[in-house]
Amino acid sequence: MEMSLLNAGLAAGAALAAIPVILHLFMRQTPKQVIFPALQLIRERQKRSRKRLRVKNWLLLLARMAVLALMALALARPRLYSETPLGDESAPTALGLVFDTTLSMDYVEKDKSRLDLAKDRARDILDRLPDSSLVFVVDSAAPGVPSGLPPAAARKVVDGLAVHPVNRTLNAAMAQVYAGVAECDRPVHVVYVLTDLARSSWAADQPAEGLDLIAPKAQAKTKSAAKPRTATFIMSLAPPDPHNVSIEEIQTSASMATDGEPLGVAALVRSQGAAPATRTVEFYLDDKKRGEQPVTITPGGQALARFQTPPRFGEGGVHRAELRLSGEPDPYPDDDRRYATFKVRPALRALLIADSTIDSEFVAAALDPDPTAAARSVRVDRTRPAQFSKMRQDGLRAFSAVFLLSVAELDDAGWALLLQYVRDGGGLVIALGPRTSLDNYSGVVPSQLLPAKLVGKSVAPEGATFGKVADLTHPLFDPIGKDLAAQLGLVPIFRRWNVSPTENAGRVLIAYSDGAPALLERVFKGPRSGRVLLWTTPLSQLPSAAPDPRKNPNLWNFFPNPSSGWSFLVLMDRSVSYLAGAAAEQLSIEAGESALVALDPQARFSRFLLTSPDGKTTEELTPSPTNPFLEVVAPRAIGQWKLTGIGPDNQTTAMGFSVNPPRAESRLARLEPPDLDVIFGKDGYQLAQDVQTFKDQERTMRVGHEVFPWLMFLIMLVITVESVMANTFYKEAKAPQAAGA
Amino acid sequence: MAGTAEKYLKPEVIRQVARLDLRAKFIVEGFIAGLHASPFQGFSVEFSEHRKYSSGDNISDVDWNVFAKTDRFYVKKFQAETNLTGYLVMDLSGSMGYTYRQELTKFEYGVSLAAALGYLMIHQQDPVGLIAFDQKVRQSLAPASKRSQLGNILSLLARLAPSGVTDIPSSLHQVAGMLKHRSLVMIFSDLLGDRDAILRAFHRLRFAGHDLIVFHILDEAEAEFPFEGMVRLEDNETNETIEVDADAIKADYLEEVARFRAAYKADCVRARIDYVPLHTGVAFDKALMSYLLLRQARA
Incomplete structure (x- = not known):
């Protein structure tokens, strides 16, 4: 705690405290001469009370001196500081202005967005700044240490600020501003953070970056040890009572629509605020309105609005879906629209190879439950191993996935056919079964194909099930990995093949409950990656009459059985999409993520033109010859991007993807002071919720705490004590008792 | 002390009387005059003083005037006794x-x-x-x-x-x-x-x-x-x-x-x-x- 005096000259008045002493020493009253025979009584009294009298006199003298000294001190207006004061506003300042430019700063209240308010506050601060100051303006969306600008130039930068869908955390932005301010030679260092304190803008569990740059130790190490401390003010621009209705998520029933099949599109609408909200969700397909649905959402609740695309709305190519909220005006419009991009393609084809019909029956039923239907997402063909071996490679390419289901043996031609198919980018699912031949599957060609070497059949431990899903973000499982793992845990396993994963090639995707591999994958890199999935237990269930399934050598699991849940159906369906390469595409993303567009290897695109949603900017991209996908890294603008592939003969193919605002921005959850304590340290910042608080805090930081009122209180206290002491010491003596009474 | 004689009981008044014999006289007279309104009424130089009546005292010595005013028995004591x-x-x-x-x-x-x-x-x-x-x-x-x-x-x-x-x-x-x-x-x-x-x-x-x-x-x-x-x-x-x-x-x-x-x-x-x-x-x-x-x- 340090102290300074606003009117230091007046503090000299403290010397007036000497007046009582001077009066006592030099201006003593000339005593009156009085004859007094009873001197003996006074002397006797003095013997006993001389010390007490002296103490009393000293106490009174001290009290009177204290009153004068305190009055002089009060006039000097002392102020206390918890740390080095900032000094008044006329001092040249290194000023850091950190602007939160996340989407939530678009929240409008009283015709002003949060960012507009932030700009107003910043202009106020800049207006008061001396011209010799340097200003470091940090936009949370822009990386790099800013250079110091004169106030006038900084004002122009502030005027040009806008919100950005893609942003970094403000923790990172603090490093930029601290780096600039800490190195500045101006005597006063202040940083203002203008933010709505949205939780999505901060990493609440991590300290702000760059705190070490302004820590006293770090400053001492710099060339001038007397560097000023940096004060950090956080100006909260959060609306006091936020209310927002948003489309938090757009959900499609599949990542890819199949020709002739409708695609389900749903809007998850959430309301934040104290009152229930009624809105209309409008559904647009390729910019044409296809439907609308009113929704009523309870305060803090959510509702789902479902739509369907027409069965046939344009075959092939890329299509754009858009959901819009309409109805009452919303203070935060950025999350009132969401977009999705999807492809429409012909039904995928899957070839099932099995020794007997029953071995392929369950997979066929899962992939193509109604072969008579006009619209089918997967068309299944079945064949026997012997017939398969006679197929031609060209014929096999028509299939997105091939299933080898409990096949006992496959001849070399068949294995070679499969190997070539996979190397060309095909997808193969192999399920080992009771009759699978160890020798046949251990041959030279199968060894090149399989992700694991077969060891032998075994009885699973009692109570065994599927166990851990190794990677929940694997495209085969994402985004339902957790639910899927729970379902797999319900599937009883009685027998299995023990395998040893191929070194550097085999990867376990699902294990049994005892850790043994259940599903393995092997990827063959190429222009189009081929994949092999190996199940070590059959994807079929043979009929069994034995009461104890463990004693039936033909009963290996209840995986396909509906009593074991939905994991079989989902995994079979997703396997075909995954092996066909559709699952890897990322056409509907959130701002900050990268879009991944699958390229047709036949098209041989030489370049791409990427056009932003507003059509104002176009960028040319060049594809990688080895990558079957085109990756667009973190596109910034919200909306539907167009991607035009240009082939060898300047033939163009229309593609595209959608970018949505981050879901977390819609929640408008605020940081609380404990969170800020974690970020800046308990005493590392001043938080102001409104302009008045901010001004008070700034004044306190600049000129400290005014001690005047406390001094006046102290003076009154000392005067009171002095009066009490004087009255006590010189109390009116009681009238002496009448003599003789 | 409204009476003339009683004023001489005040030191500031008696100082004005130069002769000591008169001072003594005035003081005593003032004192005696003051006694008239007191239980000592009737006190005079003829007897030395009053004392409270106690069992065995001669009933004829009881000062009935004092009794009448004070409702208490006082006995006159004469100089021979004191x-x-x-x-x-x-x-x-x-x-x-x-x-x-x-x-x-x-x-x-x-x-x-x-x-x-x-x-x-x-x-x-x-x-x-x-x-x-x-x-x-x-x-x-x-x-x-x-x-x-x-x-x-x-x-x-x-x-x-x-x-x-x-x-x-x-x-x-x-x-x-x-x-x-x-x-x-x-x-x-x-x-x-x-x-x-x-x-x-x-x-x-x-x-x-x-x-x-x-x-x-x-x-x-x-x-x-x-x-x-x-x-x-x-x-x-x-x-x-x-x-x-x-x-x-x-x-x-x-x-x-x-x-x-x-x-x-x-x-x-x-x-x-x-x-x-x-x-x-x-x-x-x-x-x-x-x-x-x-x-x-x-x-």
């Missing part, structure tokens, strides 16, 4: 000649009081003597009860003047040696001296069988300390001075005076000595009443 030799012992120390702002010095107050008591005793046919001392006994007058004795006493009292230092204890020891018969010794002094020695002298007189009444006379200023601000106090006996802040020590001083008087009083009570604290602002009747009550209780 014939007691009295000595008026005057302190001649310089300090007794002091007053700060009163009409009478301590000595003059003491002399007036002694004269009044002498007057009262002579009129009761009690033999009265006078002794005056400073460092030793300077003047003495043998006790006698005849009318001319009053003139002698008053004449001697008028001649006395306080001066110089005093030695109360040794003087009292000397007085004790002088008294041969059991007497009533009335001491008029400010008792400023070695208290223990003075008390020892009192005890000696008391143990010799004498009754003792100590009229402890202080000046009004000594009793009430009316000074303000810084004062340099000087002892007129020793010329010693002391500088004090009167406001600061007033309370302490008064406490000390009370302690001083209380100490004498406590010792006197233990030794069955009548201690009468007075100061020069106190009316004489209080002193005389004290005497009378004490005598009454002693009878």
